[in-house]
Amino acid sequence: MSKEIPTLEFVVRSITDQGSLLTLTLQQEIKTEPIDQIEILKHRIDGIKDLDEDTREVMKKLLPALFGPQIPQRNSAYSPIQMHITITRQIYERLASPKVGETIGVSLSRL
Incomplete structure (x- = not known):
């Protein structure tokens, strides 16, 4: 029996280019209803x-x-999650090179 891993939506807030490495600052996208x-x-x-x-x-x-x-x-009843990830340029390009303001999905699970 496999559990479905939830995917959280994050907005790319900033990208720092360090040559072959890039650091992305991500903030959770919170959708609220009235x-x-x-x-x-x-x-x-x-x-x-x-x-x-x-x-x-x-x-x-x-x-x-x-x-x-x-x-x-x-x-909203909680503060959004914010994270910084550092990845190689090659992995960044495999992710379709997300730009600042675009939304990406992140799945986190315990191994």
Whole structure:
């Protein structure tokens, strides 16, 4: 049974050319989705065991009036991974010579 190795997306932030060696600075590409605070509160209300169904519905109906129109916020719960790798020019060319700003995939696993 083989495990699928997840591939993380990294953006090339800088490339330092040292002749036959190149050092790439990579930063993890974090894709976030908008978070609606009212939806989060509705889920929390659903999780309260001591409330009856009618009370839950009343509380959910009050939320839009209390908070008004909101712009969904983009939140990320963790800091992006940043790494530096030094590779030969030959390997860099085999990777299709990624430029600054381009995205590459990196798979990490324990051996």
